[in-house]
Amino acid sequence: MASPDAAAVPERGSVGPSPAQARVITAALDLFARHGVGATSLGMIATELGVTKAAVYRQYKSRDEIVLAAAETELARLEAVVAAAELEPSREQARDRLLEGMVDLCVGGRRRVSTILSDPVVDGFFVEHDQFRDVMRRLRRIMVGEGAGPEGRVTSAMVIAATSGAVTHPFVQGLDDEVLRAQLLSLARRFLGLPT
Amino acid sequence: MASPDAAAVPERGSVGPSPAQARVITAALDLFARHGVGATSLGMIATELGVTKAAVYRQYKSRDEIVLAAAETELARLEAVVAAAELEPSREQARDRLLEGMVDLCVGGRRRVSTILSDPVVDGFFVEHDQFRDVMRRLRRIMVGEGAGPEGRVTSAMVIAATSGAVTHPFVQGLDDEVLRAQLLSLARRFLGLPT
DNA sequence: GTCTATAGTGCGATAGAC
DNA sequence: GTCTATCGCACTATAGAC
Numbered sequence: 001m002a003s004p005d006a007a008a009v010p011e012r013g014s015v016g017p018s019p020a021q022a023r024v025i026t027a028a029l030d031l032f033a034r035h036g037v038g039a040t041s042l043g044m045i046a047t048e049l050g051v052t053k054a055a056v057y058r059q060y061k062s063r064d065e066i067v068l069a070a071a072e073t074e075l076a077r078l079e080a081v082v083a084a085a086e087l088e089p090s091r092e093q094a095r096d097r098l099l100e101g102m103v104d105l106c107v108g109g110r111r112r113v114s115t116i117l118s119d120p121v122v123d124g125f126f127v128e129h130d131q132f133r134d135v136m137r138r139l140r141r142i143m144v145g146e147g148a149g150p151e152g153r154v155t156s157a158m159v160i161a162a163t164s165g166a167v168t169h170p171f172v173q174g175l176d177d178e179v180l181r182a183q184l185l186s187l188a189r190r191f192l193g194l195p196t
Numbered sequence: 197m198a199s200p201d202a203a204a205v206p207e208r209g210s211v212g213p214s215p216a217q218a219r220v221i222t223a224a225l226d227l228f229a230r231h232g233v234g235a236t237s238l239g240m241i242a243t244e245l246g247v248t249k250a251a252v253y254r255q256y257k258s259r260d261e262i263v264l265a266a267a268e269t270e271l272a273r274l275e276a277v278v279a280a281a282e283l284e285p286s287r288e289q290a291r292d293r294l295l296e297g298m299v300d301l302c303v304g305g306r307r308r309v310s311t312i313l314s315d316p317v318v319d320g321f322f323v324e325h326d327q328f329r330d331v332m333r334r335l336r337r338i339m340v341g342e343g344a345g346p347e348g349r350v351t352s353a354m355v356i357a358a359t360s361g362a363v364t365h366p367f368v369q370g371l372d373d374e375v376l377r378a379q380l381l382s383l384a385r386r387f388l389g390l391p392t
Numbered sequence: 393g394t395c396t397a398t399a400g401t402g403c404g405a406t407a408g409a410c
Numbered sequence: 411g412t413c414t415a416t417c418g419c420a421c422t423a424t425a426g427a428c
Contacts, residue, residue, distance in 0.1 A: 037234065037235070038233065038234030038235025039317060040234070043402075063405090114314050114357075117314075118310050121232055151383075155383055156367055158358035160362075165353075165357025165358070166353040166357045171336065175346055248394075250396085253424080
């Protein structure tokens with residue numbers, strides 16, 4: 001265990017990206033959202049950061065590692081939302097908190113979330129990714145409960161897809177962020193049969 | 197105008213892909229769904245078809261044209277669904293028909309629809325694409341009516357995203373197609389406030 | 393409509409100096 | 411941690427024979 005004082009200095013080490021890695025991830029996620037995952041090269045990331053490719057390779061051994069780390073960063077954001085929801089005293093409050101967090105994530109990230117979530121390569125990473133499965137299981141538990149069958153599975157999949165996918169649709173282009181947020185939240189609640 | 201008999205031979209010409217082009221599009225859409233749009237090269241399409249790259253270039257002048265033509269093919273499928281719905285006598289029946297067609301498209305296409313729909317490059321094509329805008333406008337009109345404000349815009353965007361995005365989610369992996377189809381339809385109807 | 397061959401470019405990745 | 415320089419390869423696209 002670390003000494004009490006060590007908690008002040010953000011303790012990472014084996015887990016979590018270094019500041020330099022975080023800058024790579026941020027640039028990567030931005031480019032993914034603009035060009036798609038598969039169309040974003042390591043050189044583009046380097047240019048975005050104002051450095052050369054070799055400097056990027058100092059942070060990650062391969063392009064695939066960058067894609068994985070970027071996806072895991074987005075997953076960590078979702079995990080934080082789920083974890084916060086789990087701290088709520090009641091199921092109802094947990095569900096409310098979860099929906100708010102998800103909507104904020106998607107509206108704030110605009111294209112970021114949906115691009116990551118719908119990329120086939122990222123999906124390949126996630127299919128056997130323990131943390132991803134865990135977060136998704138916990139998310140579904142809050143959203144539709146423990147013993148939900150096919151209906152619960154499809155319902156939760158639709159809410160996730162609807163929230164992340166709707167924010168990129170032309171229909172909502174030009175809509176104020178606050179309006180979009182409120183509508184997404186209200187409609188997601190209605191979808192789950194909750195009082196509005 | 198063509199002679200009456202010419203109607204037997206499928207008349208295309210200025211519009212719609214030739215049979216050879218259609219094979220390219222089919223291969224492209226399949227590869228897009230497996231690897232993503234940006235990660236699919238012209239060489240991969242050629243290999244999938246069992247020909248060389250030069251043969252593919254005979255059908256389309258550039259890779260971008262293939263992406264565009266593939267996206268337009270998917271759009272045409274949606275347009276057919278919208279057009280069929282518009283022929284229904286009542287608004288209620290039109291909406292039912294639309295939802296059924298959309299669900300069938302997404303379940304049948306699995307990853308195809310969501311990958312195309314969420315790719316940033318494709319989205320760039322579609323933003324100023326007249327037919328795309330027209331189809332979307334007609335779709336929304338059927339789904340939420342003519343004078344729907346922000347709520348209608350967000351609602352329709354969410355239904356589209358939910359339907360196309362949910363079918364690729366791990367939650368529904370292993371679910372029977374018929375069960376998935378029925379659940380998607382029933383839940384989309386509930387989302388729109390329709391009787392189930 | 394298919395092929396081979398080729399041009400030119402950009403890619404992922406590494407070596408080694410500073 | 412950044413650079414320059416480089417390797418080998420795959421990519422888009424074209425030319426020209428069959």
